[in-house]
Amino acid sequence: MPTNTLTDTICKTAKPSEKPRKLFDGHGLHLFISPTGAKVWRMAYRVDGKPKTKSLGAYPLVTLAEARQQCAVLRKGLLEGVAPVTKTKRPDSNFWEDCQAYWNGRKDVADGYRENALRGLELHLKPALGDLASAEIDRAKLLAELNRMDAAGKHVFVRKVRMWASQVFDWAVEQGKATINPAELINPQKAFGRRRVKHHASLELTEIHEFVRRLSFEKDLNSVLACRFIAYTWVRTNEMRMMRFDEVEGDAWLIGGERMKRDKDHIVPLSRQAMEILDVMRTRRREGCEYVFPSDHRLDRPISENTVLALIARMGYKGEMTGHGWRTVASTWANEHGYPPDAIERQLAHTPEDKVRATYNRAEYMRVRRPMMQEWADWLNSSTKPDEPGP
Known part of the structure; x- marks a missing residue:
């Protein structure tokens, strides 16, 4: 096995990761790096075939050279049948x-x-x-x-x-x-087991408040605001990504037909919560950028299509929820609350198969859709602490 593989530069520049790391130097000596960034010298050895570990001190208080010197002394003792003395600390807590x-x-x-x-x-x-x-x-x-x-x-x-x-x-x-x-x-x-992963996975309605609470623990990054905005508006992820400031007039957002799945203009009534997010994004707007949710690195590009999915995965809901999943959740909520199916479908930008219904003046639905979207946003924000924190 190679020995003396570490250098002080390697030890000094080694970064922590999500899981503990071990940088080996040979003869059982290694630098243990915890996820918090703490670095400790340890020596792995065996006594009667059983693996043991001896802590040699924290780096850089104990240098690489000093750790090697301690390791050499301990190895010599082992060859002579003398096991390292390990302190057995009496538990002072459970x-x-x-x-x-x-x-x-x-x-x-x-x-x-x-x-x-x-x-x-x-x-x-x-x-x-x-x-x-x-x-x-x-x-x-x-x-x-x-x-x-x-x-x-x-x-x-x-x-x-x-x-x-x-x-x-x-x-x-x-x-x-x-x-x-x-x-x-x-x-x-x-x-552990998994739920059946669905296309455009979505949580059950009973799990949404827990998800919203978990989302509230995240900082107000653009990805977090984008996820909330999708939830408040029921739009598709791509429609959110391509949103421009000049498409908003008052408390309504007009999406041109060229960007819609069915080539028809779509009006989205904006709740008070959705408007608050737009106000935040306006304060973050960079000169020359037209997108409401821009890329972090380029003014001429919108936020990445995987940004919201990455956020959801980081929260621990990978395979359980997606940005598109908000549409399923919202539709379930609206139907359970007795809103007219036509208003729900219009909010989702679905065109009825019935041509007579399809040509019905969408402005008529706004009288239902506006209060529906505000009640939905208020319901999302009405998260209360459950008896048990989890699904």
């Missing part, structure tokens, strides 16, 4: 107390997100694992509790709970309260 300590210390996230994480851990992991020390929880114990969630059909939420627990275990390792992160040993893509 897993649930570690969860509280870690998440209450996360001041970089929204209060709602912190509460959601703690509530999820409390409901699903605390009953069986809460009284154990974090070091006592192995992969099998953690997976058993997560499998209970998966068996109950919580295929999306179980992934979130695993992720939240993983962050606690990473913190516990750094604090000397645990030696491994058992959550990192569980691959959620293989371990």
Whole structure:
């Protein structure tokens, strides 16, 4: 096995990733890099065939040369039958107390997100694992509790709970309260079930408020505002992308027929919430840019067609929801609230097969569509805290 493969430059410039990284130098010596960016020297070895790990100190306080020197001393001792002395720290807290300590210390996230994480851990992991020390929880114990969630059909939420627990275990390792992160040993893509993925996947109506709450934890990036705007207007993603400021007059947006799927002009009544998003985008407008939702890098191009999908995937809803999925959700909501089918179809820019209905003056529908869109926007914003944070 190659030795002395690291340099100080490699160690200094190494960046953290979503999962822990190990940069190996040989003879079991490696630089462990946590997702938070902490760098610790460790040495992997075996005693009676069992894998062990010895922490040698944090980098750069302990230099590469010093770590190699410590490693050489320990290797010599092993050859002489002397195992490294490892401090067995008496647990001064249990897993649930570690969860509280870690998440209450996360001041970089929204209060709602912190509460959601703690509530999820409390409901699903605390009953069986809460009284154990974090070091006592192995992969099998953690997976058993997560499998209970998966068996109950919580295929999306179980992934979130695993992720939240993983962050606690990473913190516990750094604090000397645990030696491994058992959550990192569980691959959620293989371990847990999935819902049937649909074309233009959409959530159930009962899951929307949870999605909206999760969206509220994101910063007001253009991608977040674009996702909300699609929700408020029921338009297709491409129609949102190509929207220009000069198409808006008052509280109505006129989309020319050349951009519509059926080559017909389409009027979109704008709710108060949709207008607020337009006001924000006007303040961000760059000189020479006509698009409401422009590309971050070029003034002559709109936002990418994959931007909203990437946002939804980052939120943990990949395969469960899409930008186009808002149209399905909104149509379900409107039908359940008793709005006329013709008004709903007109808002979705669907042309009835009946030619008589198709030629009906769309202005007549505006008297129904305006209050419908405002009630829909108000309903989306009426998110209340559930008894259980998750689908």
